[in-house]
Amino acid sequence: IPLSRIRNFSIVAHIDHGKSTLADRLIQLTGTVAERDMKEQMLDAMDIERERGITIKANTVRIEYPAKDGQTYILNLIDTPGHVDFAYEVSRSMRAVEGSLLVVDATQGVEAQTLANVYTAIDADHEIVPVLNKIDLPASEPERVKEQIEDVIGIDASEACLISAKTGVGIPDVLEAIVTRLPAPKSGDPDAPLKAMLVDSWYDSYLGVVVLVRIMDGTLRRGDNIRMMRTGGKYGVDRLAVLKPAMTDVQELGPGEIGVLTASIKQVRDTRVGDTITHEKKGATEPLPGFKPSVPVVFCGLFPVDSSEFEDLRDAIEKLALNDASFTFEMETSAALGFGFRCGFLGLLHLEVVRDRIEREYDIELITTAPSVIYHVFMKDGEKIDLHNPADMPDPSKIDHIEEPRIKATILVPDEYLGDVLKLCQDRRGIQLDLTYAGARAMVVYDLPLNEVVFDFYDRLKSVTKGYASFDYQLQGYREDNLVKMQILVNDEPVDALSMMVHRDRAEMRGRAMCEKLKDLIPRHMFKIPIQAAIGGKVIARETLSALRKDVTAKCYGGDATRKKKLLEKQKAGKKKMRQFGKVDIPQEAFISALKMD
Numbered sequence: 001i002p003l004s005r006i007r008n009f010s011i012v013a014h015i016d017h018g019k020s021t022l023a024d025r026l027i028q029l030t031g032t033v034a035e036r037d038m039k040e041q042m043l044d045a046m047d048i049e050r051e052r053g054i055t056i057k058a059n060t061v062r063i064e065y066p067a068k069d070g071q072t073y074i075l076n077l078i079d080t081p082g083h084v085d086f087a088y089e090v091s092r093s094m095r096a097v098e099g100s101l102l103v104v105d106a107t108q109g110v111e112a113q114t115l116a117n118v119y120t121a122i123d124a125d126h127e128i129v130p131v132l133n134k135i136d137l138p139a140s141e142p143e144r145v146k147e148q149i150e151d152v153i154g155i156d157a158s159e160a161c162l163i164s165a166k167t168g169v170g171i172p173d174v175l176e177a178i179v180t181r182l183p184a185p186k187s188g189d190p191d192a193p194l195k196a197m198l199v200d201s202w203y204d205s206y207l208g209v210v211v212l213v214r215i216m217d218g219t220l221r222r223g224d225n226i227r228m229m230r231t232g233g234k235y236g237v238d239r240l241a242v243l244k245p246a247m248t249d250v251q252e253l254g255p256g257e258i259g260v261l262t263a264s265i266k267q268v269r270d271t272r273v274g275d276t277i278t279h280e281k282k283g284a285t286e287p288l289p290g291f292k293p294s295v296p297v298v299f300c301g302l303f304p305v306d307s308s309e310f311e312d313l314r315d316a317i318e319k320l321a322l323n324d325a326s327f328t329f330e331m332e333t334s335a336a337l338g339f340g341f342r343c344g345f346l347g348l349l350h351l352e353v354v355r356d357r358i359e360r361e362y363d364i365e366l367i368t369t370a371p372s373v374i375y376h377v378f379m380k381d382g383e384k385i386d387l388h389n390p391a392d393m394p395d396p397s398k399i400d401h402i403e404e405p406r407i408k409a410t411i412l413v414p415d416e417y418l419g420d421v422l423k424l425c426q427d428r429r430g431i432q433l434d435l436t437y438a439g440a441r442a443m444v445v446y447d448l449p450l451n452e453v454v455f456d457f458y459d460r461l462k463s464v465t466k467g468y469a470s471f472d473y474q475l476q477g478y479r480e481d482n483l484v485k486m487q488i489l490v491n492d493e494p495v496d497a498l499s500m501m502v503h504r505d506r507a508e509m510r511g512r513a514m515c516e517k518l519k520d521l522i523p524r525h526m527f528k529i530p531i532q533a534a535i536g537g538k539v540i541a542r543e544t545l546s547a548l549r550k551d552v553t554a555k556c557y558g559g560d561a562t563r564k565k566k567l568l569e570k571q572k573a574g575k576k577k578m579r580q581f582g583k584v585d586i587p588q589e590a591f592i593s594a595l596k597m598d
């Protein structure tokens, strides 16, 4: 296929602006999938994605389109993930294509993820075609949104396509725009040493690991022996195919083409997104630039509510990890929760998705411990420790200082909620970097500690703005601050699952809030239960859960004072015993609720 008849593109949009619906329409209108096989959201395969309306893995489809100029074009759509946690995957898949459709909901306008995603596309040198969706809705304001795109993003929107992905209006214009306004792949030499970008990979229970590639230079054929330039892995290509979106075998893929290969690769972990694939013999000498492995930034413990389900949990986690190389896990034991796993995620949403899948697909109820970020702990003796579990915090007297990760957060919000958003960011130790207006909405940029965001920032932001704010962030690097480990003691026993790193100035407040919450969440026992927050050995907050009083003297009639006294003494001794050996039942919801701040 000549390069001039290939167009590779992605669709960038804020969540719910209609990316998946548009992809469906493009597939449908070009007859890529027979009408009877068409189901909604063709490309969002997993249930959980469909329900939450997010696309987690980049999906791809090859469309054949007979254009008005009489030529048939190959259009390769890469559907990029739509969430901040997957920013690296988005930026990689963008490098595999030359253009983007920028979908903006004409009733909503530009949102935080519209900005983040379109800037990634601009960084990847994309040509961009703005597409205003949902014009079937009376509330749509395409002219206003065009202006907003020009003002805020700075790209020409005068020729934006006006469409309804729902009704199909305007879809033919989008297809023509892809052909006429997006560039063909930049020249690639079919005879040069092979350079194929590894765009994505996933585990398929029948095929094993499937690898999505974009050929930059050279030609990849079935049966070729290949080498991954970053990981060094060597494989023989068993199968080569394009996605329509069903796998359709091909003999070779040349420059500009996008397809998948299978090669008896055991686990997704052996395939790094962004790696360069070349031939084992006469391969390229230099890999494609810009590779960086995606690393987990948020950690938490996952424990089965029912400890007999530990092996089931191990099984579930291992299966999920097969298909998700960015998620890490290791075994962890906790005095309060028993056996479980310490897991690392790209962000909070990623954590939620994995947790939901374990609960839903494997039917295991989970306790999730406080999410933590990675702290850099600098010891007085010069050693540097990456701390991702507060339980591993070294002796504070040996610590020189601690650094924490910071993010740059961009929030778009209608004016009337701006005050609440500023207060929320301020409360979370934020530093305001910028405040401007994008049409009728304020755009605030804050420098925030990641650990203040991983708890319940999204939830709070949603609730103070009634769902009207949009949010996006990027990691900015590490900065020193006054951070300490706060422990929670229930009945004088430290509950490690509730330990957390906090800023010293906020420790009292957080400690008090935790103790008060736990007091409400833990049922009363036969004995008095102190609930304390402590830093080092020092108690900074305390609540006492009073005992259920079993009145043993009620049985004694009359006024036998000595007998009454004796019985009360017995009761006290018994209480003491229980308190010493007794085990406090902490209900599982306490672990989750206690960590949320109001």
Ligand code: GDP
Pocket: 013, 014, 015, 016, 017, 018, 019, 020, 021, 022, 053, 054, 082, 133, 134, 135, 136, 137, 163, 164, 165, 166, 167
């Ligand atoms: P995505 O998150 O960007 O993939 O968005 P979806 O394609 O899942 O669409 C989000 C919601 O908007 C769904 O309920 C769609 O049915 C709806 N939707 C998408 N396009 C249109 C449109 O043109 N008009 C209307 N009225 N609704 C649309």
Ligand code: MG
Pocket: 019, 020, 021, 044, 053, 054, 055
């Ligand atoms: Mg979608």
